Amino acid sequence: MEVKLHDIGEGMTEADIVSFLVKPGDVVQADTPVVEVQTDKMTAEIPSPIAGIVGEYKVKQGQTVPVGTTLLIIKNDHHAEKPIQSTLAPAPHYQDVNFHSQKQRILASPYTRKIARENGIEIEKVIGSGVSGRIIDEDVYRFIEESNDEAVKEPIKSVKQESSEQSGPQLLVSIPFRGRRKQIAAKMAQSINTIPHCTHFEEIDVTDLILFRKELKELDRDISATAFFLKALSICLKEFPIFNAKLDEDKEIIILSKEHHMGVAVDTEDGLIVPVIRNTERKSIRTIHLEMKELTKKAIANRLNVKDITGGTFTISNVGPLGGSIGATPIIQQPQVALVSFHKTKKMPVVTDDDQIIIRSMMNLSMSFDHRVADGGNAVRFTNRFAQLIKDPKMLILEMV
Known part of the structure; x- marks a missing residue:
């Protein structure tokens, strides 16, 4: 079955693909969030209409697509093995429960996940202090401060060094218009x-x-x-x-x-x-x-x-x-x-x-x-x-x- 971008807001015509919350091969239940999208007014999660196995992606992360576009495929396979184990009920439409893999479901709002992405943090590594282990903004900031992972710090160091060594006229910086x-x-x-x-x-x-x-x-x-x-x-x-x-x-x-x-x-x-x-x-x-x-x-x-x-x-x-x-x-x-x-x-x-x-x-x-x-x-x-x-x-x- 095709999971399509539907109208999630008044007068909406298109949305950006922020991230996929599942990967091909994952077993999902009906109403499980599978794609996170952003409109001009809000960030929302598109749920799976059926229980099944995640197939191929039809769009790319960062792409802007019109309403009606097929986002990914869910295979209606009643014999799928290794279902995802979770003590949580499937997330209702538009809630901010993030579903990542067959092993776990990460509780975090879209904005919290955005902070993690922008700072190069894998949100699965962050320990949540909120209700039911929910990861909140402060948890991500704390992780950034306390992290000894050089893979996180090195890019920041490199950027600072490159900036200090530059001489002559500065290049113009472009920002995406999307x-x-x-x-x-x-x-x-x-x-x-x-x-x-x-x-x-x-x-x-x-x-x-x-x-x-x-x-x-x-x-x-x-x-x-x-x-x-x-x-x-x-x-x-x-x-x-x-x-x-x-x-x-x-x-x-x-x-x-x-x-x-x-x-x-x-x-x-x-x-x-x-x-x-x-x-x-x-x-x-x-x-x-x-x-x-x-x-x-x-x-x-x-x-x-x-x-x-x-x-x-x-x-x-x-x-x-x-x-x-x-x-x-x-x-x-x-x-x-x-x-x-x-x-x-x-x-x-x-x-x-x-x-x-x-x-x-x-x-x-x-x-x-x-x-x-x-x-x-x-x-x-x-x-x-x-x-x-x-x-x-x-x-x-x-x-x-």
Whole structure:
């Protein structure tokens, strides 16, 4: 039987072959992970659809293949001998159990295995300290530090020596344009070539929000500014549902969603990932904060599953904490209608209505929207309402009652 790459995420068209988790001749059970793949949003494991013996590989590690491609062959042999012995039940789809050989199954997340691969470590040699012997990131780092294996250290030494002996102009370094970077590029190009983007800029007074968060922190109730932004945006989306919509050109309709599934862009080593916090319209600011914190950890560790990254109706990007950004023209996550980006906050003089000059903390905001669906007037009213809620956090809380 052919094991094919199927759609493991919303709008997925292709994936990179990260590694094979079995080798030809291995006996596998149904649902045993056999291939690890990476899309623009996540790393996942493709399971065997049947019990049998692993046949030949049909693709190569590192190759980018479209959905529907045959990855490897599983021979349906009921008389196969030497079945794999394991006390663990077969791993469900998308879990991070790694299956390596007939002798053992290695428990480690895709991200942990990636750390091992990048440092030339055979993960089978690492002793896991996690639950049921699971190998965690710290185990790999500890192994690297404590290893006396010269085969691991020698390449590092050689690179350093070669670098120190080089003279003259340095050669240009190339990096592969594939995997998540390539797939992000394809999605961004499709969005910018399909949607007529219009970007509206605004200044938001966050002085009182900063003070309110300090008060909460003193009460051991630390909540991120982004959680407040998400709740305020959810209130705005109730009042301006045109920005929580999608356009179906074939049916010639604009579909408005009553549910607010907010995508939060997370900057990771492998590129931008957008996990989704569902139903923010029904959740408290604290609940939003806790869910966002957990999803961010999973995104950085490359442990997001399909549900974590699909179904978003509106997206935000908070680049303010990185510093230096005063504005941008963010690209919309198709088929959504709008995206808001939060930028640097800085203290600056502000003239009041009675001509007094005071110092306030001001944050820049960029809002890109699909000009086929919405107009500039609504975008201005939307950001004005958001600014009103954020300027006075107590008003934001009252809106939730």
